[in-house]
Every structure is written in structure tokens, then in C-alpha cells.
Amino acid sequence: MIALGTWPTPIEEAPRLAARLGLDRLLIKRDDLVGLGGGGNKVRKLQYTCAEGVAAGARMLITSGAPQSNHARLTAAAAARLGLGCILVLTGERPADQRGNLLLDDLAGAEIVWTGDRASDDVVAEVAAAHSDAYVIPFGGTSATSLQGYVDCARELREQAGDFDHLVVAVGSGGTMAGLVRELGPERVLGVHTGAVPDSRTVVADLLDLDPALLRIDDSQVGAGYGTVTKAVREALRVTARVEGIFLDPTYTGRAMAALLASGLRGRVVFLHSGGLPGLFAH
Numbered sequence: 001m002i003a004l005g006t007w008p009t010p011i012e013e014a015p016r017l018a019a020r021l022g023l024d025r026l027l028i029k030r031d032d033l034v035g036l037g038g039g040g041n042k043v044r045k046l047q048y049t050c051a052e053g054v055a056a057g058a059r060m061l062i063t064s065g066a067p068q069s070n071h072a073r074l075t076a077a078a079a080a081r082l083g084l085g086c087i088l089v090l091t092g093e094r095p096a097d098q099r100g101n102l103l104l105d106d107l108a109g110a111e112i113v114w115t116g117d118r119a120s121d122d123v124v125a126e127v128a129a130a131h132s133d134a135y136v137i138p139f140g141g142t143s144a145t146s147l148q149g150y151v152d153c154a155r156e157l158r159e160q161a162g163d164f165d166h167l168v169v170a171v172g173s174g175g176t177m178a179g180l181v182r183e184l185g186p187e188r189v190l191g192v193h194t195g196a197v198p199d200s201r202t203v204v205a206d207l208l209d210l211d212p213a214l215l216r217i218d219d220s221q222v223g224a225g226y227g228t229v230t231k232a233v234r235e236a237l238r239v240t241a242r243v244e245g246i247f248l249d250p251t252y253t254g255r256a257m258a259a260l261l262a263s264g265l266r267g268r269v270v271f272l273h274s275g276g277l278p279g280l281f282a283h
């Protein structure tokens with residue numbers, strides 16, 4: 001493991017939002033405040049994947065994602081911090097404006113390769129073959145090794161949060177939820193499907209070699225698809241900003257909060273703020 005962030009991240013009471021939701025207690029775990037590159041959950045995973053890359057002698061990191069990938073932005077920042085080169089393979093065509101995460105990718109010095117209509121994996125393989133000193137980090141930074149980053153987070157939560165009934169977390173490539181479930185068990189962790197992968201339940205269960213039926217997944221917040229901003233998400237962003245002064249992102253944490261608002265959950269809840277704010281500025 002290579003330290004890239006500032007640990008432990010803070011945890012904060014959200015009493016006004018708790019009252020509004022009828023919860024006994026709401027705590028927000030601030031993994032948007034990890035220190036590196038604008039923050040977010042990908043830093044905990046990158047601490048493990050980057051360590052593997054450096055141990056393998058890599059001078060360059062390659063990864064892939066959607067144009068507004070938070071993982072790509074944080075890989076660019078991690079590469080800068082470690083003195084490595086960085087190539088990001090992003091899906092589709094280069095947009096006219098370099099907004100949100102794309103602006104930050106460029107500031108951090110990453111080279112961007114657009115896939116056009118080709119499969120991302122094919123383009124990654126081609127770019128990797130042309131750079132013998134490169135280390136390829138998988139989609140979303142999720143691997144059997146890197147989910148350990150969220151085992152680490154779950155251990156921080158044990159210290160900081162005391163007893164709680166539910167932990168609400170957005171699911172993309174699945175590593176974040178998988179690490180939390182590995183340490184805390186499946187009963188208390190509620191994953192909110194974002195549409196980043198076709199089936200969150202299978203992805204997380206496969207990472208853990210667990211019966212998928214044991215996992216709690218809320219499928220209600222995808223709307224018209226991963227890249228779209230739903231009415232419920234707009235409302236969740238507004239409520240959280242107006243009641244607690246905390247900004248969420250439209251793709252992941254906005255969906256997770258929208259799910260919590262609609263859930264009717266009771267008791268003591270922890271909400272994982274997994275970052276992603278730069279993506280808001282691409283909408």
C-alpha cells in the first residue's frame with residue numbers, strides 16, 4: 001500500500017437531515033475529503049493498485065472510463081503525485097468543451113486517448129502494448145486486491161461511528177461496496193445501483209465469492225441511465241446542500257441520497273460521501 005490520502009477521513013453528524021428523514025441519527029463519512037486530486041473513493045483503491053504498479057517497476061499508469069470518470073481523474077492525480085506518466089482511455093469522441101473531470105485530467109498532465117466507437121478494452125490493450133513500462137489499472141480501479149481499501153474504510157467506521165443499522169453507498173464498479181461488506185458483513189450495507197454496470201448485485205457478489213441473494217441492492221434510482229440526471233437526484237442534491245451545506249454529485253452520491261430519501265429506513269444510518277463533485281460541472 002502507498003499512502004496517497006489523509007487518513008482517517010472525517011465523519012460528521014447531519015442532524016437536520018436526520019430529523020427530516022425521521023432517523024435517530026445520520027452520520028456522513030467524508031471520503032470526498034481524502035486530500036488528493038479533489039478527493040473521492042477511488043483514492044483508497046488506488047493506494048493498492050498503484051503499489052502493485054510501482055512494485056512491478058511501472059513508469060506509467062493506464063486506465064479507462066467514461067469521459068467524466070472520477071477514477072480517471074484520480075489516477076491522473078495519483079500518477080502526478082508518484083512521478084509517473086498517465087494515459088487515460090475514455091469512451092467516445094472528444095467533447096467540444098473540456099469540463100468537469102476532463103479539465104482536471106488535463107491539468108494533472110494526463111494524456112487522453114478517445115475510443116471512438118471501439119471497445120475500451122481493445123484500445124487499452126493497444127496503448128499498453130505500445131508502452132512496455134506501463135501498468136494497467138482496471139475499470140473503476142476495482143480488483144480483488146484494491147477492495148482492501150474499503151476494508152480499511154470499514155475499520156475507520158467501526159472506530160468513528162459506533163453502532164449503526166445501515167450504511168448507504170453508491171455502486172459503480174463494485175469495489176467500494178465489496179470492501180465494506182467484507183469487513184462489516186452484508187446485513188447492514190445498502191448498495192445503490194447507478195447503472196455504471198448492468199448488474200451491481202452480480203458484480204459485488206463475484207468480487208466476494210458470496211451468494212448474491214445475501215446482498216442489499218436498491219435498484220430504484222437509475223432512471224434513464226447512468227449518464228442522466230433524474231428528478232429524484234436533483235431533489236437529493238438540493239436538499240443535502242440546503243439542509244447540511246454539503247454538495248453531492250449527480251451520478252453516484254446523488255443517487256445514493258435519493259435512495260435514502262425514498263427508502264423509509266429507520267434507526268442509525270451512515271451515508272458514505274464518495275466524492276464526485278467535479279462531474280456536476282459537466283451538466
Ligand SMILES: *Cc1c(COP(=O)(O)O)cnc(C)c1O
Nearest residue numbers: 070172173174175176252274276
Ligand atoms: C466510482 C464511484 C463510486 C462507486 O465506487 P465503485 O467502487 O466503483 O463501486 C461511488 N461514488 C463516486 C463519486 C464514484 O466516483
